Amino acid sequence: MNFTISRESFLQPLQLVAGAVERRHTLPILGNVLIKVDNGALWMTGTDLEVELIANVSLGEDSGNGQITVPAKKLLDIVRGLPDDSTIQFTVEENKALVKSGRSKYSLATLSADDYPNLEDWEGDSEFEISQQALKQLIESVQFSMAQQDVRYYLNGMSLETSDKQIRSVATDGHRLAMSLVDYDVEPLPAKQVIIPRKGVMEISRLIEDSDVKVKVQLGANHIRLFSNSFIFTSKLVDGRFPDYNRVVPKNTDKGLVVFRDIIKGAFSRAMILTNEKFKGVRLNLEPGELKITATNPEQEQAEEIIDVDYQGESLEIGFNVAYLIDALNAIETDSVIFKLSDSNASALVHGVKIVDGLPVDDDSSQYVIMPMRL
Numbered sequence: 001m002n003f004t005i006s007r008e009s010f011l012q013p014l015q016l017v018a019g020a021v022e023r024r025h026t027l028p029i030l031g032n033v034l035i036k037v038d039n040g041a042l043w044m045t046g047t048d049l050e051v052e053l054i055a056n057v058s059l060g061e062d063s064g065n066g067q068i069t070v071p072a073k074k075l076l077d078i079v080r081g082l083p084d085d086s087t088i089q090f091t092v093e094e095n096k097a098l099v100k101s102g103r104s105k106y107s108l109a110t111l112s113a114d115d116y117p118n119l120e121d122w123e124g125d126s127e128f129e130i131s132q133q134a135l136k137q138l139i140e141s142v143q144f145s146m147a148q149q150d151v152r153y154y155l156n157g158m159s160l161e162t163s164d165k166q167i168r169s170v171a172t173d174g175h176r177l178a179m180s181l182v183d184y185d186v187e188p189l190p191a192k193q194v195i196i197p198r199k200g201v202m203e204i205s206r207l208i209e210d211s212d213v214k215v216k217v218q219l220g221a222n223h224i225r226l227f228s229n230s231f232i233f234t235s236k237l238v239d240g241r242f243p244d245y246n247r248v249v250p251k252n253t254d255k256g257l258v259v260f261r262d263i264i265k266g267a268f269s270r271a272m273i274l275t276n277e278k279f280k281g282v283r284l285n286l287e288p289g290e291l292k293i294t295a296t297n298p299e300q301e302q303a304e305e306i307i308d309v310d311y312q313g314e315s316l317e318i319g320f321n322v323a324y325l326i327d328a329l330n331a332i333e334t335d336s337v338i339f340k341l342s343d344s345n346a347s348a349l350v351h352g353v354k355i356v357d358g359l360p361v362d363d364d365s366s367q368y369v370i371m372p373m374r375l
Helices: 007-018 072-081 132-140 198-207 261-272 322-331
Strands: 002-006 032-038 041-047 051-058 066-071 087-093 096-101 104-109 126-131 157-164 166-172 176-183 189-197 214-219 223-227 231-236 255-260 281-287 290-296 302-308 316-321 336-341 348-356 359-370
Touching: 002 007, 007 032, 007 041, 007 051, 007 072, 007 087, 007 231, 032 072, 051 198, 066 072, 066 104, 072 096, 072 104, 126 132, 126 189, 132 166, 132 176, 132 198, 132 214, 157 198, 176 322, 189 198, 189 231, 198 223, 198 231, 255 261, 261 281, 261 290, 261 302, 261 322, 261 336, 281 322, 316 322, 322 348, 322 359
Parallel strands: none
Antiparallel strands: 002 087, 032 041, 032 066, 041 051, 051 231, 087 096, 096 104, 126 214, 157 166, 157 189, 166 176, 176 359, 214 223, 223 231, 255 336, 281 290, 281 316, 290 302, 336 348, 348 359
């Protein structure tokens, strides 16, 4: 097995697949990347048994076919450290991988490609194409609300749901809920809901770009797979049932607070400086036309912010984890936001407000539910 390739052509797919390689592996081969040359094409695969990433690049016709696995991090560091315009020669001799470039030469230990694990073949139950930009919106609008190492394992990921002409993403950690929706007007989609594990979500977000380039998505019983021109990504799904999120979305919100997003986010950010480091609680006092934000900490320090808001309801006092509020505001892209409330013990519904023909219109493509705190 041998091939010659420019550093840039080698580095880009190698960086892609290295993200899927297990860093704290129990099996030595999981720290390796599978390198395969077949009919003038170089294929690289990385996996941790939960996610698998395959990338490919064209080679010259004189490349020798074969396959081998080499330590992913060492190979990546070597290629990354070579000069930009380098040409790399990769050969396998006597169970060693030789990487040569100019007067540099490295010998790496190898393990047999026959022992390299791969996620089993499967047939997709449903399939659709979506722009990378739309998929990125679905992920980035909700991923911060995923739970981390929760015993309710089905919360440690993101729900992806298709139904007729819509694709929806949902994430929750039990204290807050994030939802995002994109219209799909190509063809009716079958009703299906899957839970993508946290690592799978983060890898997809890393791989896709904010562009109109399409990516094909396949959903199976136990896996999700993405196809693009530069990679094939597969992730196992979380085997569980995602909670019925519609039950926690506030329905009877008779109080609406509209405010410029940057103004209230700045006030929250400043108030958070003096919150209790563990609980991050702030108290909101609403009066017609005005919002007062206060925070205290165990050192008896206090922050107070007063801002003008569009609010005409009755007085209301309610507490929230300010970090959750800021996360939601960071994900909203409109200039104005609305907080929909009912009373001091009920969750708030937060989403954007856009201006259409000079009038404010709810932008509920992304919505956030945040539970109140007792302060």
